[in-house]
Amino acid sequence: MNQLIKLAWRNIWRKKRRSVITMLSVIFAVVISVNFRSLQWGAYDKMIEAGTKNSGYLQVQSQDYWEDKSINELIEDHVNFRNQISSVPGISSVIPRLQNFSLAASESSSKGALVIGIDPESENQYNELNSRVIKGSYLSENENAVIIAEGLSNYLKLKVNDTLVLVSQGYHASIAAGKYPIKGIVKLPNPQMNRMTAYLPLTTAQAFNGAEGLVNAFMLNVSDRTQVNATQLMLQDQLGPAYAIMRWDEMHPEIQKSINTDTTIATLLLSALYLIVGFGIIGTIVMMALERKREFGMLQAIGLQKSQIQTVILLESLMLGVIGVILAWLIAFPIVNFMHNNPIPLTGEGAKSFEAMGVEPVIQFAIKPHLFALMGLIIFLIMLVASAFPLTMIRKLKMSEVIK
């Protein structure tokens, strides 16, 4: 085998220019595709991050909550239950929430608002809500105060230390009504949320809704986003059928749909790129095989089995591919890494369109090892396909017709 490897290695340098051009086409394809997909995955990550900041990657809910999102479909908030959830591998934090729609009013006007009861500490640990406070200060546990989004405060013409009146239908049709001093004003990235959200400490929200010790959902953060499906199954297994475990992509189908559409377009574009590069590689390898017909015949005549000659050819193709892919990785990684660590802030209309979707307006590449591996695998498959012609040619080779 060593002899065959040596032969293959020397053969690829036999026509240096041709091999270098083949490798350059591999490098070009892999560098372009890795960077392109890293850019897209960076955007996907931002979209997912924006979505999950307000929902978690998983949520534990009552079985019927998601359908109606009714204040009557609540679950109990026990320490034991939280511990049971936390014990599932992959779950890094459990954040309780009780949310309900209310009529929010000031002296002069009123507006429908989403009132979210939060545990200030765990909420802040998860989505850094504290950092979004632009006026006043953040909530403390159990206090009788509210923070409201900037858009809502503008609409109601309320400022810090003013009073917000909330009126709603509480748990099991109870009347929910309360007056809360405004402790702070937050600017939320999602424009819709920024127009309608108010946060109460969880216990205050429970008292407001007449739902002491109850929550709508536990938002869960996970240590590895790629394992969300497995974590969901383990959690479902742990908690039983009384609870619904929702994944982020089930709660935000619009994000998943957008990613799928974008991925389809990218796949088509990259397929065209790989098709062009692939034909180039196939052409080179076919030429190489045709030029060496006599050599293949001679090798068989002096005692190499056809399978050994085929191994040499396959090794040559794979070596060309592997060298090209490794060089491409060495070029692509620093670019991706730089663009990951140094995101480019967007300005003007571009920034506005990102902000409208609640997404941070920056261009940031994602570092996804699977992209590097996938592009390498595509080249590996192209090389296998390209080798099919010489391999078949060798199988059908008649020595007496090619050697002299």
Added chain:
Amino acid sequence: MEIIEIRNLSKTYNPKTIPVHAVNQVNLTFKEGEFTAIVGASGSGKTTLLNMIGGIDNPSEGEVCIASNNLTNMSETQKTKFRRDHIGFVFQSYNLLPVLTAIENVEFIMEMQGRPVKERHSRSKELLSAICLSNRLHSRPGKLSGGQQQRVAVARALAHKPKFVIADEPTANLDSRSTADLLDIMVKLNEQEGITFIFSTHDQRVVDRARRVIVFEDGSVKEDYNK
């Protein structure tokens, strides 16, 4: 002792359309240590005969036995292994591997046979020294003249100590000086190592050095004589 026995050997091309009898009912035997030239005009069937003796081509009829092994009954894989272990080939166009040096080309078959490095090196050096190329061990074929390349090809054919060597017009691309050198070397190796050589040739200089001459015409043996 007979090393090759050919019985009723025929090769017919296009048997279903316009049959061409390249080799027609040939019976021959070759003894160990013979130095034989097969001569004849172009298209007389010399190369086809050698290809069948070497297991490169399959006969339409008849059989080739080498040291009691019937080549005709062997599978493709068996024949390839048999060629590797028992037959040496010298081609008209040298057919050295361009990416290997002279010594690597000579060692190539032995390495495929799995012979130890030490044995390969000493045998290759010995042969390259015998053909006066000790100073070109690490030159690739592209850096050697035609005559030098053909000498390396002879060394490669002999390296694994085959039962016999088939040489198809080995001097066709060589000048007079290179031809004379090559023939000297082959005669010397034939005498020293006792290896059987079978040539096809048009070249009178080769015929002059052969000890047995087989004249081939229209696919049949016209004359077969020892000198």
